Amino acid sequence: MDILKDLLLGFSHILTPQILAFAVLGCALGMITGILPGFGPSAATALLLPLAFVLEPTASIVMIAAIYYGSMYGGTITSVLLNIPGEVSSVATGIDGYEMTKRGEAGKALAIAAVGSFVGGSLAVIGVLFASPFATLAIKLKFTDVFALSLLALMLVIGLAGSSMIKGLISAALGLLIGTVGLDHFTGSPRFTFGTLALSSGLNYIAIIMGLFGLAEILENLGSGKVPDFSANIGSLRLKWQDIRDSLGSMGRGTVIGFFFGLVPGSPAAASAFTSYAVEKRVSKHPERFGHGAIQGVAGPETANNALGISNFIPLLTLGIPSSATMAILLGAFIINGLQPGPLLYAQHPEIAWGIIASLIVSNVILFIMALPLVQVWVSILRVPTLILYPVTLGVMSVGAFLTNNSTFDILVMWVSGLVGLALRKLDVPLAPAALTLVLGPMLEANFRRALSLGNDPVQTFLGSPVSASAFALIVVVFLIRGVLTTRSAFLRRKKALVPVAGEEV
Amino acid sequence: MTDRTSPPPDQPVRPQRTRGERIAAVGLIVVCGAMFVQALGYGLWQRNQPGPGLFPALVSALMVVLSLLWLITKPAPRPSDGLLGAAVAAEEAAEAAEASRIERAGRRTIVFTIVWALIPIFALDKIGFVLTTTAYVGGMLIFIARIRWWLVLPITAVVSVLVNLGADRIGIALPDPFRLLWLLGV
Numbered sequence: 100m101d102i103l104k105d106l107l108l109g110f111s112h113i114l115t116p117q118i119l120a121f122a123v124l125g126c127a128l129g130m131i132t133g134i135l136p137g138f139g140p141s142a143a144t145a146l147l148l149p150l151a152f153v154l155e156p157t158a159s160i161v162m163i164a165a166i167y168y169g170s171m172y173g174g175t176i177t178s179v180l181l182n183i184p185g186e187v188s189s190v191a192t193g194i195d196g197y198e199m200t201k202r203g204e205a206g207k208a209l210a211i212a213a214v215g216s217f218v219g220g221s222l223a224v225i226g227v228l229f230a231s232p233f234a235t236l237a238i239k240l241k242f243t244d245v246f247a248l249s250l251l252a253l254m255l256v257i258g259l260a261g262s263s264m265i266k267g268l269i270s271a272a273l274g275l276l277i278g279t280v281g282l283d284h285f286t287g288s289p290r291f292t293f294g295t296l297a298l299s300s301g302l303n304y305i306a307i308i309m310g311l312f313g314l315a316e317i318l319e320n321l322g323s324g325k326v327p328d329f330s331a332n333i334g335s336l337r338l339k340w341q342d343i344r345d346s347l348g349s350m351g352r353g354t355v356i357g358f359f360f361g362l363v364p365g366s367p368a369a370a371s372a373f374t375s376y377a378v379e380k381r382v383s384k385h386p387e388r389f390g391h392g393a394i395q396g397v398a399g400p401e402t403a404n405n406a407l408g409i410s411n412f413i414p415l416l417t418l419g420i421p422s423s424a425t426m427a428i429l430l431g432a433f434i435i436n437g438l439q440p441g442p443l444l445y446a447q448h449p450e451i452a453w454g455i456i457a458s459l460i461v462s463n464v465i466l467f468i469m470a471l472p473l474v475q476v477w478v479s480i481l482r483v484p485t486l487i488l489y490p491v492t493l494g495v496m497s498v499g500a501f502l503t504n505n506s507t508f509d510i511l512v513m514w515v516s517g518l519v520g521l522a523l524r525k526l527d528v529p530l531a532p533a534a535l536t537l538v539l540g541p542m543l544e545a546n547f548r549r550a551l552s553l554g555n556d557p558v559q560t561f562l563g564s565p566v567s568a569s570a571f572a573l574i575v576v577v578f579l580i581r582g583v584l585t586t587r588s589a590f591l592r593r594k595k596a597l598v599p600v601a602g603e604e605v
Numbered sequence: 606m607t608d609r610t611s612p613p614p615d616q617p618v619r620p621q622r623t624r625g626e627r628i629a630a631v632g633l634i635v636v637c638g639a640m641f642v643q644a645l646g647y648g649l650w651q652r653n654q655p656g657p658g659l660f661p662a663l664v665s666a667l668m669v670v671l672s673l674l675w676l677i678t679k680p681a682p683r684p685s686d687g688l689l690g691a692a693v694a695a696e697e698a699a700e701a702a703e704a705s706r707i708e709r710a711g712r713r714t715i716v717f718t719i720v721w722a723l724i725p726i727f728a729l730d731k732i733g734f735v736l737t738t739t740a741y742v743g744g745m746l747i748f749i750a751r752i753r754w755w756l757v758l759p760i761t762a763v764v765s766v767l768v769n770l771g772a773d774r775i776g777i778a779l780p781d782p783f784r785l786l787w788l789l790g791v
Binding site: 128147149263265266268269272273275276279283285286288290291317318321322323484486487489490491493494497498501502505507510511514518522525526544547548551552 | 623625626629633637640643644647648651653654655656657658659660661664665667668671672674675678680711712714715718719722725726727729730734738741742745746749750751752775776777778779780
């Protein structure tokens with residue numbers, strides 16, 4: 100009952116024309132910046148942080164939060180329409196989203212992404228209301244636990260987009276290896292930099308992702324001589340009730356996955372989106388449809404992404420701990436306004452603390468209302484002939500890669516990644532595991548090394564805690580199941596290949 | 606006379622790795638092997654703590670093992686292998702020949718696109734956003750989309766100026782070493 104009273108206080112504080120206008124503006128700005136390749140939520144919020152200096156506290160925090168989830172949806176648009184993920188968390192959505200576009204269901208894919216974002220965000224807000232126990236639990240996780248959980252997420256994702264386990268593992272290891280380039284975070288020693296300054300800060304993973312996915316796609320289409328004509332195959336923009344019914348389970352699972360990933364400090368959004376995709380593929384009665392435009396492959400990751408976006412607020416609001424780069428920027432907005440998030444915020448400024456929670460609900464509704472009618476606008480991009488769309492897209496991608504660090508070296512990184520991506524596609528090596536390990540890699544290494552530094556006995560260190568022991572046990576189970584399934588399918592294929600065609604002599 | 610190395614006619618032929626796959630696997634073994642050696646040089650263990658080379662050494666060693674497995678194992682047979690897929694295989698071969706013909710033409714476009722990418726890589730910070738984008742996007746529209754230059758270049762230039770102006774208004778600083786926006790009075 101107290102929670103309801105507090106929430107009403109929050110609503111009374113934010114339901115003013117001025118704050119609502121800032122929320123609408125924030126969602127729109129977020130969506131626009133999110134569409135630009137290279138501009139993920141953290142870049143968009145950082146870019147617009149100076150607004151915190153000129154607005155009053157609640158308005159500035161509500162606006163920056165609205166920019167945050169506006170940009171998360173914005174990143175999905177280019178991923179679905181052109182297979183150009185502006186951020187790594189959109190890669191999972193693009194796997195089936197882009198296939199739906201190729202099939203003439205771009206509008207449907209964007210609409211289900213908007214519905215998924217709304218459902219994930221709304222359900223996660225309920226979690227935020229009863230948040231503090233979850234946040235304290237997540238903070239208690241040890242380095243080994245986070246390492247084991249990251250490894251588990253990785254194992255679930257390997258083999259996502261391809262049929263060969265070896266190729267999936269190679270892709271994952273490639274991402275890990277690329278992640279080690281640059282200065283070592285513990286000792287500051289350069290690794291694989293070859294004495295160049297540009298490599299010292301590591302390879303820009305946004306440029307790599309744009310190259311591996313977007314650029315490789317464009318090069319493959321240009322090289323094949325059969326450039327797809329999206330304009331002839333735009334299809335229906337409306338969702339059918341059956342589509343929503345088919346996606347309800349995915350949205351529910353995506354919410355739970357995203358919500359819990361969001362509680363773990365440092366957990367990348369991409370991990371929750373990929374885990375949701377992997378779970379959907381595994382629980383589906385038709386896993387063969389994944390990678391070929393399964394609507395659940397869009398709904399699940401997108402819901403997880405937004406649920407994570409909302410649950411990211413829990414450690415920040417309850418403990419004052421930012422769990423991601425974007426939350427650290429939001430923490431900056433709090434501090435600029437003389438506020439310190441944490442338990443005291445609820446006691447000293449309840450109207451602001453509850454106002455922010457109420458704004459999550461309001462902005463979520465605003466985003467949903469804005470996103471659905473805009474689907475038609477975004478899809479109209481596909482009406483532009485592909486041979487005009489591709490050069491313009493390449494120009495935008497080059498500028499996007501440049502802007503991430505104001506360095507032309509990142510354009511070069513994008514092009515090298517594009518060529519590597521093209522080669523991997525030709526060799527049928529899945530790219531999704533590499534995308535995930537690129538972001539997970541540094542975190543995996545940091546937790547692995549911290550865990551090793553703490554304990555003398557590696558077995559005790561890694562299997563001592565119930566969380567890590569369970570995660571490692573699950574990894575073994577996943578491996579065993581995958582091994583058995585691969586052997587079985589190989590056996591069945593071999594048997595099938597021996598069956599003669601009717602009427603043919605053997 | 607029967608070739609002793611070929612399998613009996615009623616046995617499905619297990620496909621081999623393609624030449625591309627074998628080259629890629631060998632390439633990965635060489636590169637990752639070199640990275641492993643280099644990682645060892647960074648130090649696996651320093652002052653009772655894991656050193657900077659430990660993780661890259663583990664990953665590159667894993668990469669070498671995986672690439673070796675990729676090289677020596679055979680792919681799982683596809684449904685089109687063996688007797689059942691003889692017709693399918695023939696059809697696939699015809700499609701592959703057609704694709705190869707188209708790809709030769711497409712390869713020229715790829716080479717042009719890659720060479721043309723040198724413009725933003727080397728010129729963006731030197732001649733600025735407006736000139737680079739006009740040359741880069743305009744050039745591709747002329748050569749790839751086959752649109753007339755007198756139509757493309759003015760449009761690309763105007764759009765580039767407008768984009769630069771819009772970015773400037775929302776606080777995104779695009780390179781403009783010649784202060785073109787100022788010279789244009791916008």
